[in-house]
Amino acid sequence: MQIRRATTCAALATAVLIPLSAVGAHADDVPGYPGMEKYTADLAPVTVNRSQASGTATIWLDDTTAHVRITVDDVLADHPHAQHIHIGGRGECPTDYDAGIHNGKRALSTLDGLEAYGGVETSITTEGDTSAASALAIDRFPTAPDGMIDYDRTFELSQAAADAVRAGNAVVVIHGIDYDGDGTYGDVLGPSDLDPNLPMEATNPAACGPLV
Ligand SMILES: [Cu+2]
Structure with a gap:
């Protein structure tokens, strides 16, 4: 027995x-990053911007080296989507109450959400610079074929960004919406509050999630 x-x-x-x-x-x-710290953000749609975009951002962190993976569904296809790590706010995503009136329509601009998520610290570009200076480098952001973003890159975070990620004060924001559903970035909301040469649809938040 x-x-x-x-x-x-x-x-x-x-x-x-x-x-x-x-x-x-x-x-x-x-692979190649055993034992790295892992942070994830559930990216939820910014519904006041008539966005249904959602997905996940994952950051594996070793000192200031970040391996970043982002998957998003249901963003405007074949248009550049700026994506950032925002820091220095409350470490939260804005709510509908933070929305403003833009060209007579209720929507959440990037600046409307500033108190919640803070300013841009890291530009999650496809190549080259990843500092705030590349926040609107629209030729170096994913263009979402079939409305999907599938992003994977390893790069160096600033010390401030790495500190904010570890402190729970970093928020991933995916920008670029189609408020009027016409299939392009147009003037329905007027000019962007980040760059008057861009339509506001190109820069308003589509999906957002705090890194935890
Ligand atoms: Cu941003």
Whole structure:
């Protein structure tokens, strides 16, 4: 009896341990980055901007080196979507109450959300500079074929950005909406409050999530 019981326990332990380690490796580890700190943001649609965009941002952090993955569904297809880490606000996403009136329509501009998420610290570009200076570098942001963003890049965060991520004060914001559903960035909301040469639809938040 004793021997059979021990055998059964060993068999059970093996049966449980092998699948667990396999699942763990698949879910948490990025190849080449074992043991990195991991932060995630559930990106929720900014509905007052008539956006249904949602997704997930994940940052694996080692000192100031960040491996960033972002997936988003239901953004305006084939148009650039600026994406940033905002810091220095309340570390939150704005609510509908933060929205303003733009060209006679209720919408949340990037500046309307400033107290909630703070200013741009990191531009999550596809190549080159990732500082706030690239906040509107629209030729270096994902263009969302089929309305989907699938982003993966490793780059250096500023010390301020890395500190904010660790302090729970960093918010990922995906910009670019189609308020009137006409399939392009147009003038329905007037000019952007970040750059009057861009339509406001191009810069208003589409999805937002605090990194935790
Ligand atoms: Cu932003």
